[in-house]
Amino acid sequence: MKGKCFAEACVKLLFTAMGLVVCMPVFFVVTGSVMGSYDLEACLAPVFREGKGFVGWKLIPDYPTVEHYVRLLFKTPQFFVLFWNSIRMTVLILAGQLLVGVPAAWAFAVYQVRGSRILFGLYIVLMLMPFQVTMLSSYLVLNRLSLLNTQLAVILPAVFSTFPIFLTYGGFREIPAELFEAARIDGAGELYIFLRIGLPLGKGGMLSGLVLGFLEYWNMLEQPLAFLENQALWPLSLYLPQISWMQAGFAFGASVIMLLPAVFIFVIGQDYLEQGIVYAGLKG
Amino acid sequence: MRRRWRFTQRSSAIYRRKRRAFAGFLFGSLSGVTVFVLLPFLDVIRRSFTTAVTGDFVGWENYRRIFDNQAFRLAVQNTLRFTGVCIPLLVVVGLVVALPLSRIRETELIKSLYLFPLALPTATVVIVWRMFFYEADFQSLVVSYLWRNLGYTVVLWTAGIKSIPWDILEAAKVDGASALQSLFRIELPNLKGSFYTIVVLSFLNSFKIYREAYLVAGAYPKQEIYLLQHLFNNWFVNLELDKMAAAAVCVGGVLFFGIMLLQYFWDRER
Numbered sequence: 001m002k003g004k005c006f007a008e009a010c011v012k013l014l015f016t017a018m019g020l021v022v023c024m025p026v027f028f029v030v031t032g033s034v035m036g037s038y039d040l041e042a043c044l045a046p047v048f049r050e051g052k053g054f055v056g057w058k059l060i061p062d063y064p065t066v067e068h069y070v071r072l073l074f075k076t077p078q079f080f081v082l083f084w085n086s087i088r089m090t091v092l093i094l095a096g097q098l099l100v101g102v103p104a105a106w107a108f109a110v111y112q113v114r115g116s117r118i119l120f121g122l123y124i125v126l127m128l129m130p131f132q133v134t135m136l137s138s139y140l141v142l143n144r145l146s147l148l149n150t151q152l153a154v155i156l157p158a159v160f161s162t163f164p165i166f167l168t169y170g171g172f173r174e175i176p177a178e179l180f181e182a183a184r185i186d187g188a189g190e191l192y193i194f195l196r197i198g199l200p201l202g203k204g205g206m207l208s209g210l211v212l213g214f215l216e217y218w219n220m221l222e223q224p225l226a227f228l229e230n231q232a233l234w235p236l237s238l239y240l241p242q243i244s245w246m247q248a249g250f251a252f253g254a255s256v257i258m259l260l261p262a263v264f265i266f267v268i269g270q271d272y273l274e275q276g277i278v279y280a281g282l283k284g
Numbered sequence: 285m286r287r288r289w290r291f292t293q294r295s296s297a298i299y300r301r302k303r304r305a306f307a308g309f310l311f312g313s314l315s316g317v318t319v320f321v322l323l324p325f326l327d328v329i330r331r332s333f334t335t336a337v338t339g340d341f342v343g344w345e346n347y348r349r350i351f352d353n354q355a356f357r358l359a360v361q362n363t364l365r366f367t368g369v370c371i372p373l374l375v376v377v378g379l380v381v382a383l384p385l386s387r388i389r390e391t392e393l394i395k396s397l398y399l400f401p402l403a404l405p406t407a408t409v410v411i412v413w414r415m416f417f418y419e420a421d422f423q424s425l426v427v428s429y430l431w432r433n434l435g436y437t438v439v440l441w442t443a444g445i446k447s448i449p450w451d452i453l454e455a456a457k458v459d460g461a462s463a464l465q466s467l468f469r470i471e472l473p474n475l476k477g478s479f480y481t482i483v484v485l486s487f488l489n490s491f492k493i494y495r496e497a498y499l500v501a502g503a504y505p506k507q508e509i510y511l512l513q514h515l516f517n518n519w520f521v522n523l524e525l526d527k528m529a530a531a532a533v534c535v536g537g538v539l540f541f542g543i544m545l546l547q548y549f550w551d552r553e554r
Contacts, residue, residue: 236407258408
């Protein structure tokens with residue numbers, strides 16, 4: 001028994017160590033954001049200027065500084081515009097997905113009628129189509145609705161994405177169907193069953209969809225790159241990589257600020273995230 | 285006899301009610317999908333047979349042109365190579381991590397560490413990628429794909445392993461099966477469902493590698509990582525919509541066929 005405990009501790013230690021290695025990039029971003037410009041220049045120059053060798057890095061900067069944050073937060077109003085763009089687009093997409101996708105997931109989870117399986121199959125196919133395949137079709141319809149180069153061009157197609165429907169569906173499928181039958185016998189209408197039984201009991205699936213959706217849309221690149229020409233409309237995810245390495249400290253600081261909401265959601269939504277991943281795998 | 289008649293009468297009333305509810309709940313989503321995806325995709329199919337500017341019917345000309353196009357061939361090749369290398373690698377590495385992990389307790393923290401990259405926006409780690417992979421070649425894409433996607437693969441494998449009935453494994457042990465035997469004879473066959481899921485999700489995410497590739501190396505990277513995603517984007521920027529339409533129909537068609545095949549195997553499994 002004792003040997004087993006020891007082996008378990010070893011395995012745990014090994015995997016934790018590997019996990020910490022996996023999380024290393026965050027460490028670089030955070031330490032980089034408090035390093036002085038001079039230090040950064042010294043660390044990064046071999047790679048970025050000469051294109052060879054390795055970056056040197058200090059575990060703890062010699063002279064920690066908040067200069068980059070001060071510059072970001074007090075001297076760069078554009079940064080707030082982009083940050084706000086990211087927030088607005090992400091929130092509107094998620095709200096729209098809830099409004100449209102939750103009833104759709106409910107329809108698939110509860111009502112097996114003729115044709116519902118075929119439609120479900122269609123939704124699976126649409127879920128798996130990469131953005132590039134539907135890019136031209138989105139462009140055509142957005143062009144016709146004269147929505148190009150407005151944030152709605154990014155928001156509207158995403159609202160009708162079928163991916164979150166499958167997460168929500170997974171949550172609804174876990175509710176025992178006898179509950180609905182019992183409610184029907186008691187004379188409850190279908191809308192009442194959805195609002196009073198479905199929504200409260202299927203919360204898990206919806207929250208999973210929100211958590212995964214937030215991480216996805218906070219990180220979106222393809223859609224704004226294709227449909228937004230005006231840089232003032234861009235989300236942070238598109239703007240950040242444009243900062244040159246000469247301003248590395250500024251870029252690291254901006255990265256940290258962009259990380260914060262995602263990490264926050266990750267930490268509070270951890271359980272739903274894991275559950276959502278498992279739901280995404282349920283089918284039929 | 286009469287009783288039976290009344291029964292069908294009643295059940296068909298219930299059926300009608302269900303059908304109405306189904307339509308009502310799905311209406312918003314289905315009309316959005318129709319307007320934003322289905323109808324315009326029909327238009328794309330039509331356009332794939334016409335010229336971009338004048339809209340004249342040209343038959344299979346656009347298809348012939350993309351298959352003769354060097355960039356298209358290169359992109360298809362690279363994309364196939366990338367998915368062909370990454371997905372098996374991810375599936376195996378995920379399983380290798382998940383097998384020991386599912387046998388120990390209190391793994392929440394460890395799983396969080398592996399999932400964490402999923403939460404990190406590509407834009408925030410690009411600068412770190414540039415520090416390590418300033419070349420942006422094939423290997424660096426594979427590494428960053430594994431890095432981002434390993435977490436959920438481990439979660440899915442672990443969930444699958446945990447759902448194998450414990451008594452089967454115990455019975456095998458009592459009958460004298462070795463650890464290796466029970467892995468290959470019991471655990472892996474029971475994990476087929478998880479396997480399909482992981483393959484589908486990792487495929488879905490393999491297209492998002494474009495974010496790393498584009499942010500590190502721009503619209504025209506090294507030849508070996510010029511992917512279909514780059515090509516579509518460049519055609520889009522140059523407004524070569526006829527080629528794009530033909531390519532979208534081809535790629536969409538191949539994927540559709542692949543998904544149908546997968547669903548067929550999946551359903552047969554059940």
